Amino acid sequence: xxxxxxxxxxxxxxxxKFTKGDLSLPPAKKAxxxxxxxxxxxPSTSLGFQEGDVHVIRNAxxxxxxxxxxxxxxxxxxGTREIIILHHTDCGMLxxxxxxxxxxxKEETGQSVDHISFLPFGDLxxxxxxxxxxxxxxxxxxxxxxxxxxxxxxxxxxxxVDR
Amino acid sequence: xxxxxxxxxxxxxxxxKFTKGDLSLPPAKKAxxxxxxxxxxxPSTSLGFQEGDVHVIRNAxxxxxxxxxxxxxxxxxxGTREIIILHHTDCGMLxxxxxxxxxxxKEETGQSVDHISFLPFGDLxxxxxxxxxxxxxxxxxxxxxxxxxxxxxxxxxxxxVDR
Numbered sequence: 001x002x003x004x005x006x007x008x009x010x011x012x013x014x015x016x017k018f019t020k021g022d023l024s025l026p027p028a029k030k031a032x033x034x035x036x037x038x039x040x041x042x043p044s045t046s047l048g049f050q051e052g053d054v055h056v057i058r059n060a061x062x063x064x065x066x067x068x069x070x071x072x073x074x075x076x077x078x079g080t081r082e083i084i085i086l087h088h089t090d091c092g093m094l095x096x097x098x099x100x101x102x103x104x105x106k107e108e109t110g111q112s113v114d115h116i117s118f119l120p121f122g123d124l125x126x127x128x129x130x131x132x133x134x135x136x137x138x139x140x141x142x143x144x145x146x147x148x149x150x151x152x153x154x155x156x157x158x159x160x161v162d163r
Numbered sequence: 164x165x166x167x168x169x170x171x172x173x174x175x176x177x178x179x180k181f182t183k184g185d186l187s188l189p190p191a192k193k194a195x196x197x198x199x200x201x202x203x204x205x206p207s208t209s210l211g212f213q214e215g216d217v218h219v220i221r222n223a224x225x226x227x228x229x230x231x232x233x234x235x236x237x238x239x240x241x242g243t244r245e246i247i248i249l250h251h252t253d254c255g256m257l258x259x260x261x262x263x264x265x266x267x268x269k270e271e272t273g274q275s276v277d278h279i280s281f282l283p284f285g286d287l288x289x290x291x292x293x294x295x296x297x298x299x300x301x302x303x304x305x306x307x308x309x310x311x312x313x314x315x316x317x318x319x320x321x322x323x324v325d326r
Contacts, residue, residue, distance in 0.1 A: 002308055003194050003217070003245055010211020011321045018319030020203070025255060027202035031166050037218040037233055039190035040183065044205050048173020051208075054166070055200040058221040060233040069281055070200055070223040076267055078255055082166055092188060092241055104239055111302050118232055139274050145165055156181030158174045 023052035025078065031055070032074045034131070035086035036062040036093075040153050043086070047158070055080055061093035062086055063119045064131035072140055081144045083135060086158070087128050088151040093120045124150060128161040186215035188241065194218070195237045197294070198249035199225040199256075203316050206249070210321070218243055224256035225249055226282045227294035235303055244307045246298060249321065250291050251314040256283045287313060291324040 032055040033043060043049060043056055055074045057067045062085060064071075074080045098118055105113050121127035128148035135141045148161040195218035196206060206212060206219055218237045220230045225248060227234075237243045261281055268276050284290035291311035298304045311324040 015320035021317040060236040154184040157178035
């Protein structure tokens with residue numbers, strides 16, 4: 001069954017009680033968080049954010065290279081000056097390789113997608129370190145604090161990733 | 164002041180009461196939502212999602228082309244079969260052009276970024292229609308229901324976008 005009916009009904013209830021119509025466009029806490037699209041994680045509740053606080057970029061794996069366009073816009077046009085990277089345990093990105101997914105797509109669609117990297121990883125901690133370094137080294141990204149965390153989907157707890 | 168302290172303290176409180184450690188990796192509602200990184204929108208509260216329900220992809224503007232890698236992973240590896248696209252009023256993407264942002268980056272970093280499109284748009288409704296069509300036409304994307312909405316940041320209300 002389509003989501004549409006549930007979304008529209010939940011939103012009618014939400015907007016009936018809505019009181020946050022005067023928030024401004026630039027994030028109040030001047031920060032951007034990059035994390036995975038995984039359904040089990042809700043950054044607002046698990047990290048304590050309110051509407052208006054931070055930019056939230058989400059993609060498969062929470063990969064920084066795939067977030068670069070958005071990070072540039074967030075920093076240069078909307079004034080954010082801090083980055084949080086959040087990957088998580090039991091991530092789908094740990095379960096496949098580029099070759100495996102390329103083969104699935106070739107079989108199912110007939111398309112050759114050797115030019116696409118799906119950015120999977122084999123080591124969760126290293127994936128966070130790699131993504132912090134990717135942003136630190138990128139000349140288009142401002143020199144701001146960047147902190148990496150791993151979220152444990154079994155406990156709801158975040159753990160800071162240090163070298 | 165850095166976000167770190169606030170995040171860690173909010174998460175300690177969240178994880179102390181955490182009861183959702185047995186959710187499974189594939190989204191329960193077999194859907195993926197693509198929307199903007201804008202700080203003012205919280206998809207879980209405004210659309211009524213719970214942890215475990217849907218994949219959430221977020222980027223500057225909620226642009227579908229920038230979400231393609233994640234959509235492919237969501238559909239082919241994690242079984243989602245419905246897509247919701249959500250753009251919003253007062254979006255930052257309505258405030259600049261590629262040339263403007265490229266010039267800012269050239270001035271501030273000395274880097275030439277003519278090869279990057281930042282995917283701004285001038286017409287909000289058209290941006291939703293374009294992104295629905297981008298996914299409908301892409302041979303790597305499954306033929307599933309795709310619905311576009313605009314979220315009004317002044318009222319918290321979503322409006323379906325029809326041709």
